[in-house]
Amino acid sequence: MNYDAIVIGGGPAGCETARLMAKKGYQVMVAEEHRKIGEPIQCAGLVSRRTLQAAAIPAGLIMNQINGAFVHSPGGEVLSIKDKEAYAFVIDRSEFDRKLSKRAQAAGAEILTGCRASVSGLSPEGARVRLRSGGTETTVRTRLLIGADGANSQVARRINAPAADGVVAMCAAEVELKCREKEMVHIFLGRGIAPGWFGWVIPVDETRARVGIGVSGRGKNPAYYFQHMVDTWPGLFQGMKIIRNTGGAVPIGLLSRIYAERTMLVGDAACQTKPISGGGLYLGLLGAGLCAKVAVQALSQGNLSAEFLAEYQRLWEKEMGDEIQAALGYRKIFLTMSDREMDTLIRFFRHPLWQGIISRYGDIDYPSRLAGRLSFAGPWAEKFLRAGLKKVLDLCQ
Numbered sequence: 001m002n003y004d005a006i007v008i009g010g011g012p013a014g015c016e017t018a019r020l021m022a023k024k025g026y027q028v029m030v031a032e033e034h035r036k037i038g039e040p041i042q043c044a045g046l047v048s049r050r051t052l053q054a055a056a057i058p059a060g061l062i063m064n065q066i067n068g069a070f071v072h073s074p075g076g077e078v079l080s081i082k083d084k085e086a087y088a089f090v091i092d093r094s095e096f097d098r099k100l101s102k103r104a105q106a107a108g109a110e111i112l113t114g115c116r117a118s119v120s121g122l123s124p125e126g127a128r129v130r131l132r133s134g135g136t137e138t139t140v141r142t143r144l145l146i147g148a149d150g151a152n153s154q155v156a157r158r159i160n161a162p163a164a165d166g167v168v169a170m171c172a173a174e175v176e177l178k179c180r181e182k183e184m185v186h187i188f189l190g191r192g193i194a195p196g197w198f199g200w201v202i203p204v205d206e207t208r209a210r211v212g213i214g215v216s217g218r219g220k221n222p223a224y225y226f227q228h229m230v231d232t233w234p235g236l237f238q239g240m241k242i243i244r245n246t247g248g249a250v251p252i253g254l255l256s257r258i259y260a261e262r263t264m265l266v267g268d269a270a271c272q273t274k275p276i277s278g279g280g281l282y283l284g285l286l287g288a289g290l291c292a293k294v295a296v297q298a299l300s301q302g303n304l305s306a307e308f309l310a311e312y313q314r315l316w317e318k319e320m321g322d323e324i325q326a327a328l329g330y331r332k333i334f335l336t337m338s339d340r341e342m343d344t345l346i347r348f349f350r351h352p353l354w355q356g357i358i359s360r361y362g363d364i365d366y367p368s369r370l371a372g373r374l375s376f377a378g379p380w381a382e383k384f385l386r387a388g389l390k391k392v393l394d395l396c397q
Contacts, residue, residue, distance in 0.1 A: 172212025
């Protein structure tokens, strides 16, 4: 069997790439290792209105509307930010994935589930992909290979793509929990709470929530920090019962190469995630559009060389390069902050002026826009000035 493109990975980025290519008349197959699209859940399912519009997802998948957040500092300080407008939406993430999969099928893409795919050969003539399913094994050929196989992408390793700057390990769960203010999320900061990242509670309704924590750094066990977070705020987590465990890993960085001859990467495999929040749905869909655009051009012209596919890299960096680089810089500064500095910062931001700025410029798809505004806040400004001076000195060397 021969295909114009094989997409390894049936998540949102993979299915959207397949849909856009199949829509142009190309023979596309998606190989997903799990038996059911959307399972297991590896995302908190908190998205912006922009993401819903990009995916053209019906309102029926929206489970809750989020209007603000309680940000908890290590020392017990709390910053409360609330707006009348929706800041984000909680969606049925499994059904979201399945909708995108069905849409890809409707456009003509072939979707195989419960199918492990591995690259058995890459050559100037194309790629050979080995498919294992239900005890059987088949080898198929494709003109173009697209890796949408997540943070531990075997396709990325096959083409020796650069490694991510870092990986955040997640431990999360869907839980029964009384949510007194279901329109407000909770964010937990602190080196002893969530080293290198943060913890969260995202209400689904009055009696259910999505709770999780992320950690970065060698030897850090996210399950330990999850339980520690729950134990630290007993009043908030009182009566919590786990319905099912979720989790995953988020790669952080801006890869210098997400393509090779006859090969492209998209979604988490291409590190298309937000360095501040870890969200990947919006960026993955954006990457899918660019990936499909260049793939269609390459296939139509019969030019699948690395030089031609490099246009995908250029378009991605033009669209999101500045945002990701800025966010990486802010994250680097965040990692240097002590718990005491975080306490001071949260107290500082309780002033109405800064609360207004946070409310006005907060955007979960482009968090660096708010971070840039907040960099002028007194307790943080000195760190930004130091980081800026260091960058200038590094450039002079």
